[in-house]
Amino acid sequence: MTVTSEGARSRLLTTARKLFAERGLDAVSLREIIREAGVKHATAIQYHFGDREGLIAAILATHEARVDTRREAMLDQYEATGIPDRRTIAAIMVRPLARELEDQDGRHFLRINAQVVQRPPPGGIFVDTGTSMWRWRRQAAEFLPPGAAELHTRYTALTFTTVELARRAGQPQHFDDQLFVSRITDVVSAIVEAPLSPETERLYTERHERHQQRDARRREALTLPQTPSNDRPA
Known part of the structure; x- marks a missing residue:
């Protein structure tokens, strides 16, 4: 080139x-x-x-690499202590992304990133969040109540973080974002550990049972003997 x-x-x-x-x-x-x-x-x-998707992916790539590097470093430190801490886990989600508020290119990235995360998947861009997000998911799982992982609690935490940071990035630049970032971290911490209500538990159980029944019907259909056709060539 x-x-x-x-x-x-x-x-x-x-x-x-x-x-x-x-x-x-x-x-x-x-x-x-x-x-x-x-x-x-x-x-x-x-x-x-x-194409357009390749252009968007290229815009995201440099910023995602920076965010991933920061999150990896925080995860290394967290895992080295061996002490589970819910708010630290929330901070590991929020703070590496929040650092992008510090310059205009980063603020543009945050606004684009929120759009990408909320794009419906088919036809959407695959969001390559790097190895750090997979490590974060494993660590966050320790604090999730039963059933919460299947209800996409970790994705909810990611969506909230990206949308709130994008909203902040669209405002005039603030001299100090520390309070804002701290509050987002509080909310993500609450999302991760939020218990399931009795209503949610009931609806979750009902859905699980419907899926089991559906799968059982499919298995049964696959094992039924096939009826030979009466059609014969003339």
């Missing part, structure tokens, strides 16, 4: 990051990004990124 080509790629990333953050992932055309970036070639995005 030439120096000129690398410069065009960088301008496309910077422009797309800003426009996607401010207006939404599906509200900005690729042609507009190319024009705003001052890139002459109409197929520049296809050349550098393949």
Whole structure:
């Protein structure tokens, strides 16, 4: 890749990051990004990124790597102590992402990241949160009440974190975000350890029983002897 080509790629990333953050992932055309970036070639995005999804993935990649590195370091320290602590687990979710509030590119990333996390999966982008999130999930599982993992409690914690940080990133930059980040951490801590209410437990049990019955019917259908066809060629 030439120096000129690398410069065009960088301008496309910077422009797309800003426009996607401010207006939404599906509200900005690729042609507009190319024009705003001052890139002459109409197929520049296809050349550098393949398509819109590849462009978004490239925007996320650098920031996700930084977040992942921070979270890995916090997990290393947490696991080294060997002392379970719910609020520390919540902080390991929140604080590596919250550091992106410190500069404008990071704030754009947070607004884009929240859109990606909330995109419905089929057709959505796979969110590669790195190995740190898998490690975090294992550690958070220790605090989850029975059934909570199946009810996507950890995903709820992630969604709350990304949406709140994106909301903050869309506001005028604050001199000090410490109180805001601390409060998010409090709420994530509560989400992780929130007990299931009697109503939720009942509905969860009923759903589990329906799924068991459905699976039993499927197994039964697979083991039934096949009735031979009476159709014969003339």
